[in-house]
Amino acid sequence: MAHVIIVRGAASTGRYGQAMAETETDAVSENRMKRKPRAANAPPAAGSGMRVRSAAKNSDIVYRDLHKAIVTMELTPGAPVLERKLTEQYGVSRTPVREAVLRLVEDGLVEVAPKSGTFVARIPLSVVREALVARRALEEVTVRAATELSSESQIMQMRAIIQHQQEMADAGDEEAFHQADDKFHASIAAAARYPGIWKMIQQVRIQVERYRRLTLPQNGRMPMVVKEHTAVLDAMAARDADAAVARMNEHLDKLQLDISIFRDLWPDYFAIDPSLDEKLFAGK
Amino acid sequence: MAHVIIVRGAASTGRYGQAMAETETDAVSENRMKRKPRAANAPPAAGSGMRVRSAAKNSDIVYRDLHKAIVTMELTPGAPVLERKLTEQYGVSRTPVREAVLRLVEDGLVEVAPKSGTFVARIPLSVVREALVARRALEEVTVRAATELSSESQIMQMRAIIQHQQEMADAGDEEAFHQADDKFHASIAAAARYPGIWKMIQQVRIQVERYRRLTLPQNGRMPMVVKEHTAVLDAMAARDADAAVARMNEHLDKLQLDISIFRDLWPDYFAIDPSLDEKLFAGK
DNA sequence: GAAAATTAACTGGTATACAAGATATATCAG
DNA sequence: CTGATATATCTTGTATACCAGTTAATTTTC
Structure with missing residues (x-):
């Protein structure tokens, strides 16, 4: 259950494609400057299937795991939820971990003390x-x-x-x-x-x-x-x-x-x- | 309603206190290295009032405003929710705005198309x-x-x-x-x-x-x-x-x-x- | 020794930068 | 003029850095 590393995407943050935008002529770049900024994206059509193929974000994975662990009492009420530890376990940054924690707060399963710590909520x-x-x-x-x-x-x-x-x-x-x-x-x-x-x-x-x-x-x-x-x-x-x-x-x-x-x-x-x-x- | 700038905390990111940690002697710093890392914070006591004095985070403000605007149909279904625009209106970064939007997603009031855009949810x-x-x-x-x-x-x-x-x-x-x-x-x-x-x-x-x-x-x-x-x-x-x-x-x-x-x-x-x-x- | 003051190291909240996908506009072929 | 292709620029998702507040360990004081 624990120590599952998420490898979706590039886990090792390789800096490929770092020197590409530099090799342009002035004429071409000037031509490109004439583009108008495009308008905001249109909302999806009303009658359409409203297909939102959300490609399982990392935060979802962390959320599901934590949710399950808390509901099954694997994580007991009052136990600390360390964001740092989770980032290491899942191999992701704090942002998705934080999103997951916030969703759990919304569910009433964890409580956060602002600059102190996050804990599994008591019942x-x-x-x-x-x-x-x-x-x-x-x-x-x-x-x-x-x-x-x-x-x-x-x-x-x-x-x-x-x-x-x-x-x-x-x-x-x-x-x-x-x-x-x-x-x-x-x-x-x-x-x-x-x-x-x-x-x-x-x-x-x-x-x-x-x-x-x-x-x-x-x-x-x-x-x-x-x-x-x-x-x-x-x-x-x-x-x-x-x-x-x-x-x-x-x-x-x-x-x-x-x-x-x-x-x-x-x-x-x-x-x-x-x-x-x-x-x-x-x-x- | 719109264009309310949040000024809680330091809006202008002043870099004070940038040169302070450099002025220490080796003896003192060595002494400090001997400190053991402190244990993880203890969870709040069970019987205690469980006082979580959450000091109205910026994300809460954005959330409440957007929530109200959507429920009152001030923002109509299908209207785009531009994170960029909100960061400018409220004078905060994307992070709290994003948190607010995610909470609204949880409420079923907005929908996000992963790499495309965020919109007020249809009914x-x-x-x-x-x-x-x-x-x-x-x-x-x-x-x-x-x-x-x-x-x-x-x-x-x-x-x-x-x-x-x-x-x-x-x-x-x-x-x-x-x-x-x-x-x-x-x-x-x-x-x-x-x-x-x-x-x-x-x-x-x-x-x-x-x-x-x-x-x-x-x-x-x-x-x-x-x-x-x-x-x-x-x-x-x-x-x-x-x-x-x-x-x-x-x-x-x-x-x-x-x-x-x-x-x-x-x-x-x-x-x-x-x-x-x-x-x-x-x-x- | 015990209690108070200090301090270092932890925390969550926020800001910013980068990556990857999606889309409207521009370009081009017919 | 119409339709297909290309590309610039928008979007969200993620990573990283920094700040301020809290707390436990240490030091100081008596």
């Missing part, structure tokens, strides 16, 4: 509480729409995903189990035709995810999750939206059981939240 | 549709909690806000009207003690806001909004959560009337969305 308990509420609300509309819109093939695919999740639970592969979990909820969102809302759910899940990484190993919740997923899917297959919503809510409610316990177990991982008013009006 | 209609659904879901839980938790003084404050909004509607001051509208919904979120969810609502609102800026001048909707707000508040004051939710939903539903009409009126402002699958699985 604000009130945010976890709210995230659970928000996710419930969003998954509710999603599963309701999916119950109406999902095709039979999509239902079958979900059954396969649940089966796979069962197998991973039996094998005790937590990582694969998580991935299957993610895939199940994603397929619901896909069936509901709510890609944007799924994005929001993911964003919210991230905040809860780190917390869940602590809770899940505790009790043997993995088989229960599979059962709950099955209940949701059964209701969807029966085209009973209300039941599907109810099962989903029951499923999600299982997470918010014992926050205080874990705060006592890993006190350094959680943060006391600032006052509500402050957060509310910090934006403007 | 993807499907995003608007989803945003309306998501906002409905989130405002629902918010207004429900607010109905239970709001104090009498908070109710009174909301009445004052509505009254103010009425006055602004009468005066025809659209900008102030919008602000009052924002304040009303914000106060509901505050009463519900859901600062995080309010943040999400705001994020979602932004996508709809630009669309709404086009629709609102059309019909005389301002007085109707005030009435709808009053209905919501009345239900809250009566502590009738279900009614409050119903009134809020009615209020929000008024927005999604006629998307197609506006797409035909300003075709260049809207974008055809890529396929759903693409968006869903673009993340991983």
Whole structure:
């Protein structure tokens, strides 16, 4: 995972093409001076595919890696994020590293103390509480729409995903189990035709995810999750939206059981939240 | 609005203190070489107030200005965002400007074509549709909690806000009207003690806001909004959560009337969305 | 020894320079 | 005059250098 050197482009900063612009005659250069500066680029056409083939920037790579490391608790809350170290590990300059860090700040996964240091953000308990509420609300509309819109093939695919999740639970592969979990909820969102809302759910899940990484190993919740997923899917297959919503809510409610316990177990991982008013009006 | 020069810090890059490190004796410098490099900074304490006094960076200023300009349709969809021009307007270098632009990309308000240009993002209609659904879901839980938790003084404050909004509607001051509208919904979120969810609502609102800026001048909707707000508040004051939710939903539903009409009126402002699958699985 | 003052080395924020790709304009062929 | 080619100049992405603030280690003072 660590010490991955990015070699896209010229890693060794060779100064080729350094003596080329000097070999021009005055006549030609004068001719070139007559060019008018070109106008600003036109925006891409409206109806066109709006193809933005973004060629995987270095900052994206750093961002994804760090994001994953933080969410999986590989980097624990409070751990320092050293820009210098990252530049060495990835073989890139500070700029893309900095961009990645800034995006993580936007996600609420890291915090920066201006001239002091950057650290993996602690888990604000009130945010976890709210995230659970928000996710419930969003998954509710999603599963309701999916119950109406999902095709039979999509239902079958979900059954396969649940089966796979069962197998991973039996094998005790937590990582694969998580991935299957993610895939199940994603397929619901896909069936509901709510890609944007799924994005929001993911964003919210991230905040809860780190917390869940602590809770899940505790009790043997993995088989229960599979059962709950099955209940949701059964209701969807029966085209009973209300039941599907109810099962989903029951499923999600299982997470918010014992926050205080874990705060006592890993006190350094959680943060006391600032006052509500402050957060509310910090934006403007 | 434009051409605001930021003068925080030294604008004229004076090279003071350029000849200072040279005047040391060898003995002293040798002594200093014996210092061990200090350890990495410690993360801020867990229980402490987590005070991150971020001193309003230049990039924040640029971000806020651009954000506002885009949301208010002062910068129309498809308009180019020239980093060069912004550096001149604000008197700062490209770095903070670039940070601001990247944050706006994260918000979905601008799009960058890698080596070509940066433009104000068009409004993807499907995003608007989803945003309306998501906002409905989130405002629902918010207004429900607010109905239970709001104090009498908070109710009174909301009445004052509505009254103010009425006055602004009468005066025809659209900008102030919008602000009052924002304040009303914000106060509901505050009463519900859901600062995080309010943040999400705001994020979602932004996508709809630009669309709404086009629709609102059309019909005389301002007085109707005030009435709808009053209905919501009345239900809250009566502590009738279900009614409050119903009134809020009615209020929000008024927005999604006629998307197609506006797409035909300003075709260049809207974008055809890529396929759903693409968006869903673009993340991983 | 212990506490206060000093100082050096770290940090993130910013400025600037360079590289590589994309595009509008100029040039040229028919 | 029209269409294809070329090229200058624009753009963003990246690298590097510098500044100011913070902090830990050291030194000084009592």
